[in-house]
Amino acid sequence: MMKADVSRVSYRSELALLATGAVALVILALLPPYIGLYQTQLLTYGLIAAIAALGFNLLLGYTGLLSFGHSAFFGIGAYTIAFLLRDLNIHMMEAYMAIGLPIVALASALFGYISVRHTRIFFGILTLSLSQVLYSLALKLFWVTGGTDGLRVARPSLLFGLIEFTGAGSFQRFIGTYYYYVLGVFAICVVLMWVIVHSPFGKALQAIRDNETRAAFLGIRIRRSRLIAFTISGTFTGLAGLLWAPLNGLATPDVLYWPFSGEIVFTAVLGGFRNFTGPIVGGIVFTYLKTYAVATTPYWQLLLGEVLVVLVIMLPTGIVGTLAHPGATLRSLARTSIDLSLRSIGVLVMLAAFNWWLILYGRAGDLREVAECLVATADRCTSAGPPILMWTGFAILALGLILQMRGLRARAGAPMKSPAPAE
Amino acid sequence: MILLRTVNLRKQFGDTIACDNLNFVVNQGEFLSLVGSNGAGKTSLVNLISAHLTPDSGQILFEDKDITLATVAQRIKAGIARSFQIVNLFDGLSVFDNVSLSIFSREGKAVRMASLAQHDQAVRSETLEVLGQFGLAAMSSVKAGGLAQGERKLLDVAIAYALRPKLLFLDEPTSGVSTREKAQIMDTVSSVVRAGQVTAVVIEHDMDVVFRYSDRIVMMHEGRFLADGTPDEIRANKDVASILLGAPLSA
Numbered sequence: 249m250m251k252a253d254v255s256r257v258s259y260r261s262e263l264a265l266l267a268t269g270a271v272a273l274v275i276l277a278l279l280p281p282y283i284g285l286y287q288t289q290l291l292t293y294g295l296i297a298a299i300a301a302l303g304f305n306l307l308l309g310y311t312g313l314l315s316f317g318h319s320a321f322f323g324i325g326a327y328t329i330a331f332l333l334r335d336l337n338i339h340m341m342e343a344y345m346a347i348g349l350p351i352v353a354l355a356s357a358l359f360g361y362i363s364v365r366h367t368r369i370f371f372g373i374l375t376l377s378l379s380q381v382l383y384s385l386a387l388k389l390f391w392v393t394g395g396t397d398g399l400r401v402a403r404p405s406l407l408f409g410l411i412e413f414t415g416a417g418s419f420q421r422f423i424g425t426y427y428y429y430v431l432g433v434f435a436i437c438v439v440l441m442w443v444i445v446h447s448p449f450g451k452a453l454q455a456i457r458d459n460e461t462r463a464a465f466l467g468i469r470i471r472r473s474r475l476i477a478f479t480i481s482g483t484f485t486g487l488a489g490l491l492w493a494p495l496n497g498l499a500t501p502d503v504l505y506w507p508f509s510g511e512i513v514f515t516a517v518l519g520g521f522r523n524f525t526g527p528i529v530g531g532i533v534f535t536y537l538k539t540y541a542v543a544t545t546p547y548w549q550l551l552l553g554e555v556l557v558v559l560v561i562m563l564p565t566g567i568v569g570t571l572a573h574p575g576a577t578l579r580s581l582a583r584t585s586i587d588l589s590l591r592s593i594g595v596l597v598m599l600a601a602f603n604w605w606l607i608l609y610g611r612a613g614d615l616r617e618v619a620e621c622l623v624a625t626a627d628r629c630t631s632a633g634p635p636i637l638m639w640t641g642f643a644i645l646a647l648g649l650i651l652q653m654r655g656l657r658a659r660a661g662a663p664m665k666s667p668a669p670a671e
Numbered sequence: 672m673i674l675l676r677t678v679n680l681r682k683q684f685g686d687t688i689a690c691d692n693l694n695f696v697v698n699q700g701e702f703l704s705l706v707g708s709n710g711a712g713k714t715s716l717v718n719l720i721s722a723h724l725t726p727d728s729g730q731i732l733f734e735d736k737d738i739t740l741a742t743v744a745q746r747i748k749a750g751i752a753r754s755f756q757i758v759n760l761f762d763g764l765s766v767f768d769n770v771s772l773s774i775f776s777r778e779g780k781a782v783r784m785a786s787l788a789q790h791d792q793a794v795r796s797e798t799l800e801v802l803g804q805f806g807l808a809a810m811s812s813v814k815a816g817g818l819a820q821g822e823r824k825l826l827d828v829a830i831a832y833a834l835r836p837k838l839l840f841l842d843e844p845t846s847g848v849s850t851r852e853k854a855q856i857m858d859t860v861s862s863v864v865r866a867g868q869v870t871a872v873v874i875e876h877d878m879d880v881v882f883r884y885s886d887r888i889v890m891m892h893e894g895r896f897l898a899d900g901t902p903d904e905i906r907a908n909k910d911v912a913s914i915l916l917g918a919p920l921s922a
Contacts, residue, residue, distance in 0.1 A: 449784035
């Protein structure tokens with residue numbers, strides 16, 4: 249009787265997940281009237297970033313391949329729309345996707361064919377190099393691509409021309425409608441990706457990630473599986489590029505440049521690449537984080553870099569991983585030695601103080617002013633908070649270093665254990 | 672009836688001859704132990720037969736078909752599977768998924784991406800059956816990375832067994848476990864293998880285990896076969912005793 253219960257397929261977990269997803273979708277659908285136009289636009293960017301990260305994570309989280317070239321597929325998607333609009337005068341979003349997705353899939357398959365023969369750093373470098381070839385072409389072939397100016401992308405019609413955006417208030421109507429369009433595509437992407445990673449193929453990818461040799465000895469074709477994963481991954485990211493271009497209104501070489509690939513990696517790490525929802529959360533959070541960092545200080549890359557440092561030191565499983573298993577995160581932190589903990593906390597407190605300064609004074613764009621506040625209380629450095637925090641952080645760091653030195657000295661001075669003398 | 676035969680199989684690493692023109696025969700249905708000191712060439716021989724290594728010369732015949740140039744996947748399809756000396760599991764996957772993946776691969780379903788792995792009733796039933804045979808059913812939802820060493824060894828064999836091979840190579844299935852666990856593992860493995868009528872070739876160092884479970888024992892030394900016989904014949908062989916005790920071989 250028991251065996252029958254265990255062996256029967258249960259749909260309970262899928263139904264629970266479907267219900268949770270439906271609730272999340274309804275909440276997202278109800279948001280726009282309450283959050284206003286700007287936040288709706290921002291959230292649309294967030295959903296697009298989530299689609300890109302979802303695709304990227306099929307490679308990183310599920311196949312164990314770290315690509316530094318996914319900006320290429322995002323860029324191909326964005327430029328495809330720009331070319332279709334300029335050269336073929338196509339204004340329909342569905343046509344963009346019908347033509348753009350096969351192009352992105354083909355490009356992904358080509359990049360993948362070259363890259364998946366290698367793993368680890370070689371794979372990363374190859375993907376990075378290939379994407380930078382595209383960036384250079386976009387930059388240099390300015391008579392085709394518009395060079396650094398990029399190409400303008402007008403607002404397309406949606407749902408096979410049923411919804412057009414012209415005349416007064418078209419921007420507002422576009423943002424309001426496009427949000428739901430992107431939300432619909434996002435929901436389809438989430439379901440598709442969920443099925444893929446829970447399919448036998450998805451399990452095979454995870455097996456390749458964990459143990460390539462053993463997977464081969466089960467008869468799994470490693471290179472072919474990686475190539476398929478790469479193609480799907482690139483296509484998802486390319487779809488994000490297709491959705492992004494009309495919202496941004498411009499396709500520029502920036503989205504083909506390697507720092508944009510870094511942002512996609514950041515997104516997955518931020519949310520947590522070891523779980524399915526991590527990249528989704530990471531995509532949305534990163535969009536807000538970057539937007540507010542850019543608005544806060546000209547040194548916004550510094551802020552994002554610090555967030556990455558904190559993530560790697562304190563929350564290696566990302567936002568979702570930490571929230572899902574807070575106990576494991578705390579236990580992991582508790583296992584860290586006291587001196588290492590103090591050094592980490594000291595650095596983090598100092599970074600927090602530095603950020604405080606950046607927010608207070610960095611808006612003017614002069615990093616020197618911020619540095620001056622560190623060593624002397626100039627008139628303009630009116631707030632006492634940052635220096636106090638900075639020196640507190642320094643004191644914690646110093647304590648950590650002292651404890652580390654004492655520990656090293658104690659170990660160096662300890663006598664070697666010798667066998668007990670015979671009686 | 673001969674299941675596997677190698678003809679003058681040779682593999683050399685630099686100056687070291689790992690397999691020196693070996694003519695190895697495995698009969699259908701037997702539980703064969705491959706023994707010998709470290710560096711004798713046991714694992715190299717298994718690696719050659721399972722396509723983990725390419726031979727310098729010689730032939731490998733499986734069911735009278737030449738598989739010398741066959742790929743790993745082709746050999747698995749033909750019916751050859753193996754486990755590894757160092758446990759090779761998919762630590763991020765559950766125990767259930769570790770075994771079910773073997774079945775998906777065997778059935779040619781490992782490329783399916785439009786259906787959920789958990790919902791394949793036939794694969795699910797077979798996976799639970801295999802896990803039950805190896806005493807791992809209670810741990811089916813545990814991540815493989817969280818298993819104890821003895822359980823990991825059993826799962827390693829279960830993954831290979833789930834491919835339903837005709838010939839199963841087990842490379843030191845009891846290494847790194849306690850004496851009590853050794854007996855448990857070998858009892859389980861030998862009973863499952865014999866019940867499934869699978870021919871097994873086990874590389875093993877523990878001679879108590881070898882003598883207790885084997886139908887036939889082949890002793891290797893410096894890339895060559897030193898002795899081949901039943902446990903009683905091997906026990907009586909002076910050369911084998913010399914190797915095991917570290918004494919010089921008889922002239």
